[in-house]
Amino acid sequence: MEDFVVLQEQFLENISCEQRYLINVIDWSNRLIGIKGARGAGKTTLLLQCIKYKLDEKAEALYVSLDSLYFLENTLISLAKDFVLQGGTHLFLDEVHKYPNWSRELKLIYDQFPKLKTVFTSSSILEIYKGESDLSRRVVTYHLKELSFREFLYFEKNVVLPKVGFSELLANHKEIARKVKIETDTVIKYFRDYLKYGAYPYYLENKESYLQKLNQTITLILEVDLNAVENVTYQDSRKIKKLLLAIAQSAPFTPNIKKLSERLGVQRAFLINALRLLNRADLVMELYKPTKGIGAFTKPEKLYLNNSNLVYALDNKNAEIGTLRETFFANQMKHIHEIHLAEKGDFLIDRTYTFEIGGKGKTSKQIQGVKNSFVIRDDMEVGSLNVVPLYLFGFLY
Incomplete structure (x- = not known):
């Protein structure tokens, strides 16, 4: 887990301050949040910006990409358990579609750790509610669209409209x-x-x-x-x-x-x-x-x-x-x-x-x-x- 913490700090140091529209739309207080969107739309950046700009000082957050080699020998549920035991409060999981048992283990995390808030991203292809475990009563989903023209003007010309x-x-x-x-x-x-x-x-x-x-x-x-x-x-x-x-x-x-x-x-x-x-x-x-x-x-x-x-x-x-x-x-x-x-x-x-x-x-x-x-x-x-x-x-x- 220490390697994830070090990597997270490196990401946060270089993360952009230019925020997408969805960061202020999502109700971050929900216990299980799913964010879908096309590859390249900015889902990873959104997770890191939430950690940096939306969480209070008492929150203990961990960002993890599920295509990491770590998960060849370790499970997601074991990572969540260790994180909670060390005082973790917010778990951010990137690209869950790369992890074979994502649906079942997200359900277990939700049921076993009621004080842990979990946010995950997935490819827009993934049909979250058709996972092998029923997440429909647990997860709140959002779709991150491509940049709007309004956002483009902000990124390109620093015009806030x-x-x-x-x-x-x-x-x-x-x-x-x-x-x-x-x-x-x-x-x-x-x-x-x-x-x-x-x-x-x-x-x-x-x-x-x-x-x-x-x-x-x-x-x-x-x-x-x-x-x-x-x-x-x-x-x-x-x-x-x-x-x-x-x-x-x-x-x-x-x-x-x-x-x-x-x-x-x-x-x-x-x-x-x-x-x-x-x-x-x-x-x-x-x-x-x-x-x-x-x-x-x-x-x-x-x-x-x-x-x-x-x-x-x-x-x-x-x-x-x-x-x-x-x-x-x-x-x-x-x-x-x-x-x-x-x-x-x-x-x-x-x-x-x-x-x-x-x-x-x-x-x-x-x-x-x-x-x-x-x-x-x-x-x-x-x-x-x-x-x-x-x-x-x-x-x-």
Whole structure:
């Protein structure tokens, strides 16, 4: 355990003070907290920042990554027991999906050590409630999204702007946009930068090599995380990567399951499951119309890459601006609002609000007569009436 303590102190000395939105959303008083999110979203940093900035002086915390060689000969439950005996109060466990018996042992920790607070992170692929032990009555889960445009402005320009509620944004978008314009001066320029490299915090390490690192991250998700969580073989992960590239080359992608199955040499059931895994891994977004049920073998009606940075990373030469706009909007809604394909327009949010996405020339013709409908327009700083600037949807979290 001493090695973990030494390593933790080294991490804390170098941890960034720039905090993600979720650190102030999580109720850290819960006894068992699970934080899911895409690889590279900043889950490890979030744990360390909680230790450094959120715990009081009396707390005794320990950060442990479960891919450590320590766990080849030691169990998680034995570590927790030793930690509690030494006065430990807060246990932070990173990457639980790398530990075979994570669900059972987390349940034992929760039941045996009622004074110990435990926080764990996992790949977004992991379905926490389907673990072999029932954690549903014990764990409180949160999903860490990629950087919002609001957070990107803070990281990039040190501009501190508040997050905006969805209803408030629709009702007061002109006033909100004017404030953003005053603070940023060239907001459209920063928005263009965000679309290309602002989704994951590690872009700060080196912008020039960012897309290369993002491609490496995608490979790790497909070849390492899928195997750890779903026992996907290396051969199958290669097939899934071919599927991801096919989606990237023609997103928004309307899947033809028969043709895809023939092209990739796989069965329909494998293909549908692969799409589900890519969606859970936060690599793609599956979208359906609200009238269509979503069953185990139901194909999505449209597929987008999960964020605009992935568009640049996987198909940089053909990053079409219309696709980037729609991808950005859908991404900002994913995990925080219910999103469907609209009968008229592009997207239906919370089964109530219809949105048509476009550039300067986009009109409301396609959504004329539709209640609660809005035109979301790129390349504008301040909107009017039901015309809202696209970048403002990056202020929802």
